[in-house]
Amino acid sequence: MATLYTRTFNFKDSLSDAEVLAAWKFSMEEVLPAIQKVSGVRAVKFYSGAGALRADITALIEMDDAAAYERLLLDGQVRKLLGRLYGYWDLKTAGQSFRREVTPELIRALSSTG
Secondary structure, three states: OOEEEEEEEOEOOOOOHHHHHHHHHHHHHHHHHHHHOOOOEEEEEEEEOOOOOOOOEEEEEEEOOOHHHHHHHHOHHHHHHHHHHHHHEOOOOOEEEEEEOOOHHHHHHHOOOO
């Protein structure tokens, strides 16, 4: 069942403009391609709200199913990037969620009428 993983975060206030730029380059040039290579990952996108690309940021990962998230965390290439990536983030304000796609099959499975 298609699953959407959403990660929201702000960059640390202590980062300079140059460090924020480095964080974005790292995210787009190294992290995003590594995640895209994981089996079951359909798409990876970053979105920014207000904050001059410093705050109100959302990373969306569309996956074939929730198991792709586990594969992502176990992937050697991705794992070696996560520590650096998290080092840029204000983890006190970060959040995450999973959403499953609502399909006719899901509705039938949850329905008592079959």
